[in-house]
Amino acid sequence: MSSSATSSYPPSWYAASTPLLPLQPALQGSAEADVCILGAGYTGLSAALELAEAGYRVVVLEAARIGWGASGRNGGQVIAGYSCGEAALESLIGFDDARRLFDYSREGVHWLRQRIERHRIDCxxxxxxxxxxxxxxxxxxxxxxxxxxxxxxxxxxxxxxxxxxxxxxxxxxxxxxxxxxxxxxLHPLAYVLGLARACLAAGVVIHEQSAVTRVDRGAQPIMHTRAGQVRCQSGILAGNALLRGIAPELESRIxxxxxxxxxxxxxxxxxxxxxxxxxxxxxxxxxxxxxxxxxxxxxxxxxxxxxxxxxxxxxxxxxxxxxxxxxxxxxxxxxxxxxxxxxxxxxRNRAPHFGRLGDNLYFAQGFSGHGVAATGMAGRFIAEAIRGQSERLDAFARIGHASFPGGRALRTPLLVAAMAWYKLRDALW
The missing domain is CATH 3.30.9.10 (D-Amino Acid Oxidase, subunit A, domain 2)
Structure with a gap:
């Protein structure tokens, strides 16, 4: 993605109706952080804010602009629960765990509203x-x-x-x-920009136009961009639908x-x-x-x-x-x-997919169109896990997630065919 393609937001009523932040400088050279986060959307910024307020040095790497992906373009509907629905979640993990995860989602809506009030986000x-x-x-x-x-x-x-x-x-x-x-x-782009302002005030370093090209895993993960790299103690992958070529085992599951x-x-x-x-x-x-x-x-x-x-x-x-x-x-x-x-x-099952790769590389994805509140919840739970309290994040690991069939070449045509059936069902009965 060229610099010219990512220096501004796609035309939308959202971008036209809220004050934008100045472009944050791209990463140049080497840097170190306690936590490095790929993606300046709801998940990444929520985690960044929690960690910075706890005293961690946090760097966020964003390929385009803050909220450039789904966080700044979605329908703005903030809903408790998950896209798969409670009955499906019960079939996957049983009622007790499904109830627990639903209660977490209720907290997610509450936390979102708290952030709006605390940081005076006009969204x-x-x-x-x-x-x-x-x-x-x-x-x-x-x-x-x-x-x-x-x-x-x-x-x-x-x-x-x-x-x-x-x-x-x-x-x-x-x-x-x-x-x-x-x-x-709420106004999705105004909300994510409000989170970013709170992050910057808390000392988070955000680099826009800094697409991560690869991640070296290990005791100290390194996130590489074309012009620099960040070495960290823990990393977070919060690219969701735009996470391409970084972690194939995650990409195949969304x-x-x-x-x-x-x-x-x-x-x-x-x-x-x-x-x-x-x-x-x-x-x-x-x-x-x-x-x-x-x-x-x-x-x-x-x-x-x-x-x-x-x-x-x-x-x-x-x-x-x-x-x-x-x-x-x-x-x-x-x-x-x-x-x-x-x-x-x-x-594939429309349930959220949260967890970690190895000991210190965390991820959250699979929000399935139901993520405005759940993304902030995921960011908080990842921050808790990095701080040593992983119980709530680990609860999501009980949900099994299969890859989409067909591999990279065939999974989209197969999904198109499947969705045609569901649309026909909507129309006929």
């Missing part, structure tokens, strides 16, 4: 998230999920009938909602998937609040889902249309406009001012 936090079924079979599934979460997890979600939902959401597309008052949404978001023109306060009266975030329950929320300046931010080939879909703007109008026909006259995308990392 437009709003309370509330609704998961909205479209098909009758999904209604039964999500009503059962609401009971399960309330009775077995003591998590206070609410089942809303179609009429209750219609009182807050001006769309006839959905048959009800699983409403979570403790989850919410798949990069493209996801896309559009921002409408400014609707005005009255028209925007008429769409979503309580300003919650919304996501439907299809496999190929739509998700949306309002922005601080009264736009609709509408996401969806994932690409499992990582290539932008043809006629993307027209497709996104059509999907938005299917949810909100009353926006037939509204144009889209911004349209952008990026890569997220999915694991």
């Amino acid at each position: 437009h936090w709003r309370d509330g998230h609704a998961s909205t079924p479209i098909k009758p079979r999904q209604v039964s599934e999500w009503q059962a999920a609401a009971r399960h979460m309330s009775e077995r997890y003591q998590y206070p979600v609410q089942w809303w009938s179609r009429e209750q939902l219609r009182g807050q959401l001006a769309s006839d597309r959905y048959l009800g909602a699983l409403y979570d008052p403790h989850s919410g949404h 798949m990069p998937v493209g996801t896309y978001i559009a921002a409408t023109e400014v609707l005005g306060a009255e028209r925007a609040s008429a769409l979503i009266g309580n300003d919650m975030a919304v996501a439907d329950t299809n496999w190929a889902l739509d998700y949306f929320r309002l922005s601080q300046d009264h736009r609709l931010l509408f996401g969806g249309r994932a690409s499992y080939s990582t290539l932008p879909p043809p006629s993307l703007r027209a497709t996104m406009t059509r999907r938005m109008r299917r949810v909100f026909p009353q926006l037939a006259d509204v144009r889209m001012d911004y349209l952008w995308g990026g890569l997220i990392d999915i694991s």
Whole structure:
């Protein structure tokens, strides 16, 4: 990736609507640190902040700009739990461990909100998230999920009938909602830049435009860039979908998937609040889902249309406009001012993949589109492990993770074929 390609952010409403940090200097020559972190996104910066505040010397190496990957481009929906869902997690590790990991995710949302308050990060936090079924079979599934979460997890979600939902959401597309008052949404790029400002204030050294080209493992790992290297006592790999060629045993267990978001023109306060009266975030329950929320300046931010080939879909703007109008026909006259995308990392079972390689090289990946809160949780748990308390990080090692079939050459075509089946299932029943 050339310097010119990484010195600015991809065009998006996020980049246009928040103050950016000055470019941090690229790594030149050799340096030493207690901890060196690959990736200046939520995971890497959360770990960096925890460690710096505990007195560690921390260096972060970022290939492009702070939050340039999924941390600065995602849908901004902050949700407790994991993408695989509680039932799947129970089948993988049993109820007791699944409950433990879910409780950790609740803490992750709490910690995120604490960081926002403590570091005065202006990222437009709003309370509330609704998961909205479209098909009758999904209604039964999500009503059962609401009971399960309330009775077995003591998590206070609410089942809303179609009429209750219609009182807050001006769309006839959905048959009800699983409403979570403790989850919410925020401005993703503003949040990651706020984390970076807190890191810099705590003494973290961040080098942008400093892509790691290889990592020498051992008693003192060394992260190499084209122009320098950092020797450390512990390393953290937080590149997620953009971690290429550094650790093949990790790369084979995730798949990069493209996801896309559009921002409408400014609707005005009255028209925007008429769409979503309580300003919650919304996501439907299809496999190929739509998700949306309002922005601080009264736009609709509408996401969806994932690409499992990582290539932008043809006629993307027209497709996104059509999907938005299917949810909100009353926006037939509204144009889209911004349209952008990026890569997220999915694991084969959609469960998080956290752990370590050897004794002192840590990683977190596999957030599978459900990572705004879980990434910060992962960063904290890795920091705890480096400080000698690894119990919470090690709890995730009980989740088994298989490689995607087909190797580097065939895994993307195989995933595209599999996703076509799930989309067909969404459409037919």
